[in-house]
Amino acid sequence: MKKQVFNKVIIVLVLLLSGIIIIAGLLGRQILFRDYPVFQSMSQKEIIETTNIRPDDNDYIKKLKNNALDVYLSNASSELAENLMVNEKLINHIINGEMSEEQFSQSQEQLQQALGASDEQMTQLSQIYENARLSRAVQELQADTGSLKAEQLPQFIEKANQLAQQTEKSIQSYIEDEDAVSQSTIIDSIQALHQANALLNNFTQFVNYTNSYSTISRLQFSQISTDNTLMEDFIPVFNKVNTYLSKKETVEARIKELTAFQKKIEKSEQLKSASVVLPNLKGKTLAEARKIAQTDFQIKVPTQFEDKDTAIITQQSPASSDYTRIMKGQTVTVQTREKEKTDSKTDDKTEANNDDDKNKGEEE
Structure with a gap:
């Protein structure tokens, strides 16, 4: 008895689900035809063929059709759907280089909208x-x-x-x-x-x-x-x-x-x-500069400046503001903080005092 009831419930659910699918399909077609009257004269097969992506379609045709499918399911203007075949021909004329410059320029806005393309993608299309x-x-x-x-x-x-x-x-x-x-x-x-x-x-x-x-x-x-x-x-x-x-x-x-x-x-x-980009080395340590240079260019520090890894670079020649690139292996001369100068008189006096101390020690 329970099994029979269960079977009946299953049958009712299947029939109900089938009815929902059929009604949804009919409503979907009505909505499609309402938004896109161009499809009223087409069979379902023709609609599918119109938007179907073929293996030999180029990337822009695929994008056009994908965007058209999105448009079909939205409340957007039916103009894009109606012009699908026209836009497909336009794209093929562009890809094959058959379109005049004037026509290509005039069709930019229309194609961008139909493709749903970004400015960058339109630039790529222009390059093609x-x-x-x-x-x-x-x-x-x-x-x-x-x-x-x-x-x-x-x-x-x-x-x-x-x-x-x-x-x-x-x-x-x-x-x-x-x-x-x-x-x-x-x-x-x-x-x-x-x-x-x-x-x-x-x-x-x-x-x-x-x-x-x-x-x-x-x-x-x-x-x-x-x-x-x-x-x-x-x-x-x-x-x-x-x-x-x-x-x-x-x-x-x-x-x-x-x-x-x-x-x-x-x-x-x-x-x-044969050249490399010349970086701005000012503010970097010598260690950082040498790491950036590696084998691309040489770092030279004049003798009057500190040549320690931690020394901060204050100037460079050639400067990055004057040259964008330099030849590989070229020398970049940098300046850091100057070395501290010692007073020669003070050094002589210190040395004399040391000698006097030494002599006194020997006498004792």
Whole structure:
């Protein structure tokens, strides 16, 4: 009898729990649809697929979807949920370097809200964008280099100019923050500009040859004009050579500037690796200073100053206020409290008294 009652109670509880779950699910969907009307036309499967994180999603897409899930369960505006697909496309355009700078700048606030990202995370996204955009520009120019035709010359020069401008900006970013853009990407872009310039020089020769050929063959012009194919090949070069020549000097000058800039970066890095930060040693004991110096630099104390572990440093040369870094192994001269000077007359008198005492002792 007790067993039957127990079974009935269990069945009632299971049914009650099932009812609660069903009601909660229905209410949950109603709340979701109320806050996010965009999902009313979607099945549960479509909603799950919309917010589902795929293995090939990049970190920013994952963050976007996680934030969207949080938003779905809150009373926030449905705008973020409705724009999930749009924002996902924006992020992929950024990661791939396909978005223009103007569009990227305009989408910052929208993306930050959609991602629920901090300012630091948005800075990281900007760094990824700059690297990707520079790499993409390099790849496009290299691809054009492989199959450049005369009629594509102005567009090719325009791409070379754009890459030069991006490289210049990236070099500035690198100087300000080494994580902003990779040095290897900058080197690749400068190399691509060199290749482009070499190709432009070949076109210069081609233009010169065609001009010479035109002059030499003027008497046979009637014969040349019958060969339409030959003229069709030359005409695009003649039509666009002025545009090319006007921009070529700009490209060459920019390459020289960027290459010189790159060399400065390399020199700066060499100096950095061969140098150490110069600390402020004033107020520290000699023991503390030598512990800080270790093998990075030498500590020197002039003879007129106290050279004890407990001596307090009052001055240093070079000073940390004048130099941020010094070369490894360099000597830092420090001053401490000067040694106490003894009076020579007092010493002589003391020595004479000692001699007199000694003589008296011998006489006795």
